[in-house]
Amino acid sequence: xxxxxxxxxxxxxxxxxxxxxxxxxxxxxxxxxxxxxxxxxxxxxxxxxxxxxxxxxxxxxxxxxxxxxxxxxxxxxxxxxxxxxxxxxxxxxxxxxxxxxxxxxxxxxxxxxxxxxxxxxxxxxxxxxxxxxxxxxxxxxxxxxxxxxxxxxxxxxxxxxxxxxxxxxxxxxxxxxxxxxxxxxxxxxxxxxxxxxxxxxxxxxxxxxxxxxxxxxxxxxxxxxx
Numbered sequence: 010x011x012x013x014x015x016x017x018x019x020x021x022x023x024x025x026x027x028x029x030x031x032x033x034x035x036x037x038x039x040x041x042x043x044x045x046x047x048x049x050x051x052x053x054x055x056x057x058x059x060x061x062x063x064x065x066x067x068x069x070x071x072x073x074x075x076x077x078x079x080x081x082x083x084x085x086x087x088x089x090x091x092x093x094x095x096x097x098x099x100x101x102x103x104x105x106x107x108x109x110x111x112x113x114x115x116x117x118x119x120x121x122x123x124x125x126x127x128x129x130x131x132x133x134x135x136x137x138x139x140x141x142x143x144x145x146x147x148x149x150x151x152x153x154x155x156x157x158x159x160x161x162x163x164x165x166x167x168x169x170x171x172x173x174x175x176x177x178x179x180x181x182x183x184x185x186x187x188x189x190x191x192x193x194x195x196x197x198x199x200x201x202x203x204x205x206x207x208x209x210x211x212x213x214x215x216x217x218x219x220x221x222x223x224x225x226x227x228x229x230x231x232x233x234x235x
Contacts, residue, residue, distance in 0.1 A: 011070060012204050014058035015042045019091050019111070021065050022083070028210055032108075032222075035213035039223040046094065048086045059104040059225035062091055062111030064208060067125075067171060073117045075125040088101035092118055093146035104201040104225045107194075109169050110111050112204025120178030124190070125174050138168045140211045146192045152183035154193045154203060157224045158217040165192070165207035165218075172206060180204075 018032050033043035041059075046052050067081040069088050083183060091111070095118045098105045107115040113123055124130065134144060142164035148155040157160050163184075173191040176182050184193025196202040209218040 010096070013040055013042045015053055015055055015095070016044045016061060016225055017044050017052065017057045018061045018063060019046045019087075019094055020063040021053060021087065024106035024155045026150055026207045028065075028074070028077065028108075028208070030208040030211060032061060032063060035210055036147060036225075037223045038219060039226060041222070041226055042215065044100070046090075048090055052090065054157070057103060060094060060098045061225070062095060062105070062107045063210070064111060065108030067116055068110060068117060068123065070125060071233055073121075073123050075123065077143070079125060083126075088114070099200070099202070102229055105203070106212065106221060106225055107202075107204035109206055109208055110171075112194060112206055113171055113173060115204050116173045116177045119180055121180060122174040122178030124169055124174045127188075127190055127224065128170055130190070131188050134167070134190070140166050140168070142212055142215065143168055144186060144207070146184050146207065148193060149183045151197050152193070154183050154221075157203075157220050163217060165205075165209075166211055168205075169206055173204070198223055 016036050020029050029045055032111040036043040066084045067084045069133050070077050091114055095115055144165050144167045146163045148161045150161050175195055179197055180194045181197045182191045183195050186192050192203040192206040208223045
């Protein structure tokens with residue numbers, strides 16, 4: 010019997026970590042073995058099929074030219090660990106999914122920039138965080154994310170106050186909200202990289218969101234249209 014694909018999931022190291030539990034459940038539902046990787050959870054050393062960089066604290070502003078004097082909650086040890094894992098995944102060609110902070114960090118590692126705080130540029134969307142799918146996202150019809158989710162309009166949740174400003178090298182913006190703030194990025198090449206600003210792990214009960222986890226296991230992008 011073939012072994013199930015193993016997917017690494019980075020994140021915070023706290024015992025109370027709902028994002029990890031929900032991502033792990035979503036991965037199990039699509040047939041994968043989740044492996045937690047944090048500053049307190051070292052990797053098993055077993056080969057990984059794919060990697061998820063999950064959400065959490067703000068990224069250290071020194072990594073993207075932000076205001077280093079801003080009063081924000083950062084986790085330097087986690088930044089360092091996840092940046093190293095992103096670089097390794099890119100080098101190894103692993104499918105890579107960034108969630109919220111994870112999408113932002115992938116963008117930074119690939120040379121992009123961030124809005125350090127989007128609250129002042131929001132007009133049509135609100136600043137109240139929520140786990141329920143109450144926010145509208147518009148995807149480019151030709152994008153991989155739209156093909157995976159099988160929709161160009163999605164209802165998603167929102168827990169962020171930072172966002173991608175300029176896409177990094179080899180990345181493109183493929184999803185926006187009503188304020189034209191970036192909500193999804195993906196690779197411009199055959200490199201298998203997706204970043205979403207929302208939290209699909211909390212929406213795994215929706216087929217469009219569980220599909221993002223299933224995409225990590227598909228052998229190639231052509232399978233996403235089947």
